[in-house]
Amino acid sequence: MNYGSNSELVELPAIYMPTDKTYWKPDRLVYKRKPKPKRALLNRGRVMVLGALALVGLGYWGVYAFFHLDYFQIKSVNVSGLAALDKDNVTRFILSRLEGNRWFTVPRSNILMFSPALMEENIAKEFPAVAEANVKKIFPGGIAAEIRERSLWAIYCSQKNAVLATTTSASREEGEKHCYFMDEEGIIFGEAPETEGTLIRKITSDGGLDKRLGFQQFSADEITDFIKLEYVFKERAGLAISGIELRKNAPKDLWLAANEGFSVIITRSAAFESTADIVKAVLENKVGGERATLDYIDARFGSKVFVKYR
Helix, strand or coil: CCCCCCCCCCCCCCCCCCCCCCCCCHHHCCCCCCCCCCCCCCCHHHHHHHHHHHHHHHHHHHHHHHHCCHHHECCEEEEECCCCCCHHHHHHHHHHCCCCEECCCEECCECCCCCHHHHHHHHHHHCCCEEEEEEEEECCCEEEEEEEECCCCEEEEEECCCCCCCCCCCCCCCCCEEEEEECCCCEEEEEECCCCCCCCCEEEECCCCCCCCCCECCCHHHHHHHHHHHHHHHHHHCCCEEEEEECCCCCCEEEEEECCCCEEEEECCCCHHHHHHHHHHHHHHHHHHHHHHEEEEEEEECCEEEEEEC
16 A cells, blocks of 8 residues: 555554453453333232232221121110129129220120120129129120129138147137138138127138138038038937037047037047937936036047036
8 A cells, every 4th residue: 555655654552451360350340230120110019919908908997897886886784683792883893894895996895796604704703792693695785694692601710820729619719810701602702790699600710711702612512511410410419500610730520519509529520420319318418407517528539428518
């Protein structure tokens, strides 16, 4: 190629290319990021989530509105069958159990969700004098509670100090006592004054007491034995028994308080009939006309009977 007479050949510098093998390591290379595709604000997934939340919200609102309908709310409470308990107190308690909501949604006053069995249980726990509660729904907005109270069978007195003696007459030991009403099932259901006399049978013990009202102090078998004792001694020995005493230091024995003012000490495991026959014989043949000064008869040792006078 001819560039003219005055042209000169210019040598261009060679392009520098690094020859260091470590220069081209991947960590020294810079890659251009590919642009991410833009997502739509409301894509299919988000729409489904929002739709599900909306359905849940609508469902909750529907359930809430349904259970809060005035038509299904309990507005009247009728309590019947009470004698000693105050009707207003029982009614107020029932109404208090109908306040508020369950699970932040269902009002406790909603008759559809109201549980008569649960209310019966609550009444029995709150009022130990209640033997049985029968609660019924009265649609659309009422409930009725028929109450059966416990019947007084005896006064139970718990003596604070233990009775150490085993050969003394019943109820002669002094000490602080707490007395309670007790029904024929042995259930303690209310505080009672300490009584004197023989109109109401009295059970005394120095064995302590679980002070929770509603507690069963004596089993059904023990109550049956007490009733049998009274009957057998009345029929076979002509003795009216007004009280029974139990002592911790003599758990196998019982002190029977006779209406005449003296006591009979017996063994719990002995046959009541034979013991009553022995006591009758002692009263007729040994005590005779000295019954007014008799302190106690100890009949715990079969035919070997001990008599003490005041």
